[in-house]
Amino acid sequence: MFERSVVVGDEPIPYYYGFGCADDLVNALAAELKNADAGLLIADRAVAPFAEDILGRLAESMTMHVYFLDAEERNKTLGAVQSVIDFAVDRRLTRDSFFLAMGGGLTGNIAGLAASLIYRGVRFAHLPTTSVAAxxxxxxxxxxVNLPRGKNLCGCYARPTAIACDLGWLTTAPRSGLVNGLAEMVKNVLIATPEHETLLLRSLSQLGEEAAPDALLSLMHIGIDAKEPLLRADPKERREALIFEYGHTAGHSIEFVSQGVICHGEAVAWGMLVAAEVSRSLGYLDEAEVAHHREIVAHLGLPDPRSRLGGLDFARLRQVLAADNKRGYVQCAPDEVPMVLLKGVAEPVLAVSGHPLVAVPLDTVMTALSTVAAL
Ligand SMILES: NC(=O)c1ccc[n+]([C@@H]2O[C@H](COP(=O)([O-])OP(=O)(O)OC[C@H]3O[C@@H](n4cnc5c(N)ncnc54)[C@H](O)[C@@H]3O)[C@@H](O)[C@H]2O)c1
Structure with a gap:
């Protein structure tokens, strides 16, 4: 098992990970959460066998409960958060109890929000089981969580006590799920760590039909290396770390309007192509840089964008774009949306305020969306 201390702001979060290391993870978690009176494992039903394994091991030394949820984007609601909290209160968990979130990014978000709201906050740990999450x-x-008007409109900041991942958990996701999730890694290479491009592409090709342990370990290191320096400086992702929102403006609207049929990673991949088109139309990127975006995204092996985006309701995409949750960081008219744009690899376009955001007319984004949907 590896242990990395990921510094977010001025405090480290221990990240325990490895391949086939569930025993070591449980020992590390038990040490991190010692003195708790009980634990609630909130798990994605799709990973029930892994959850029951962890539950059994932790239950040897403490009182444990389990709550299974169906990880579907349309269920990522305040109602889902309340159900978790009701379950915990019914089982008489206290301020001294802890939550464990086991699943993909959706489970992590629901459980993380529930942990921060119940009794004004209990300790929690993440046990990621998808590539997006890990x-x-x-x-x-x-x-x-989402509101009827759009994606991730209601939430908070909450610091996990620890993160623990057996990379073997990721291998039961379909290959498409594993690779789609790596769109966030492509994003990190484009916005922050171009020096990792060769290693990332090699790891992607090594994944083959079966997830190779070495490739997954490399991806873990690439992911942490890209995010940590910015999270250390900007733990709430409100200034320079907003760059991680690259591809997420159009991406979130695609994910939301497709009701999760187009998953987060794939939607971010299309969102990066839309951002590149917008940058070209505003004169920030040239044709070669847009082509570089297309080439690197092509390594994810996604279906063609026409078949995925062509059938979406474009009027609805526009409405969801208009409610983007980055509004308020920079001045933006109602018919504009704040976007992260690049003027070169790892070179964001900065607003006067220093935020890596540009107010882009909705018409420009919609034109770029149509261009990508016709590729
Ligand atoms: N900063 C953040 O908080 C942040 C960052 C990125 C994404 N997100 C959120 O994360 C979500 C996307 O995360 P995701 O891509 O992990 O999706 P997800 O959690 O919705 O999981 C995707 C699918 O994979 C299934 N699954 C999970 N683990 C599995 C496994 N090991 N084997 C088989 N199936 C498995 C789930 O049941 C689901 O059907 C979105 O809601 C997004 O908004 C949040």
């Missing part, structure tokens, strides 16, 4: 979403304090 290499990206758990490396963030942001927790949020």
């Amino acid at each position: 290499f990206d979403s758990v490396l963030s304090l942001k927790q949020a």
Whole structure:
């Protein structure tokens, strides 16, 4: 088992990970959460066998409960958060209890928000089981759920006590799920760590039909290396770390309007192509840089964008874009949306305020969306 101390703000979060290391993870978690009076494991039903294994091991030394949820984007609601809290209160968990979130980014967000709201906050740990979660979403304090008007509109910041991942958990996801999730890693290479491009592409090709342990370990290191320096400086991702929102403006609207049929990673991949088109139309990126975006995204092996985006309701995409949750960081008219744009690899366009955000007319984004949907 490896242990990395990921510094977010001025405090470290221990990240325990490895391949086939559930015993070591349980020991590390038990040590982190010692003195708790009980634990609640909130787990994605899709990973029930892994959850029951962890539950059995932890139950040897403490009182444990388990709550299974169905990880579907349309269920990522305040109602889902309340159900978790009701369950915990019914089982008489206290301020001294802890939550464990086992699943993908969706489970982490619901459980993280529930942990921060119940009794005004209990300790929690993440046990990620998807590539999006293991290499990206758990490396963030942001927790949020969707509202009818859009994606991640209601949430808070909550710091996990620890993160623990057996990379073997990721291998039961379909290959498409594993690779789609790596869109966030492609994003990190484009916005922050271009020096990792060769290693990332090699790891992607090594994944083959079966997830190779060495490739997954490399991806874990690439993910942490890309995120940590910015999270250390900007733990709430409100200034320079907003750059991690690259591809998420159009991406979130695609994910939301497709009701999760287009999963987060794939949606971010299309969102990065949309951002590149917007940058080209505003004169920030040239044709070669847009082509570089397309080439690197092509390594994810996604279906063609026409078949995925062509059938979406574009009027609804526009409405969801208009409610983007980055509004308020920079001045933005109602018919504009704040976007992270690049003027080169790892070179964001900065607002006067220093935020890596540009107010872009919705018409420009919609034109870029149509261009990508016709590729
Ligand atoms: N900073 C943040 O908080 C942050 C960052 C990125 C993404 N997110 C959020 O995370 C969510 C996307 O995360 P995700 O891509 O992990 O999706 P997810 O959690 O919705 O999981 C995707 C699918 O994989 C299944 N699954 C999970 N683990 C599995 C496994 N090991 N084997 C088989 N199936 C498995 C789930 O049941 C689900 O059907 C979005 O809601 C997004 O907004 C949050």
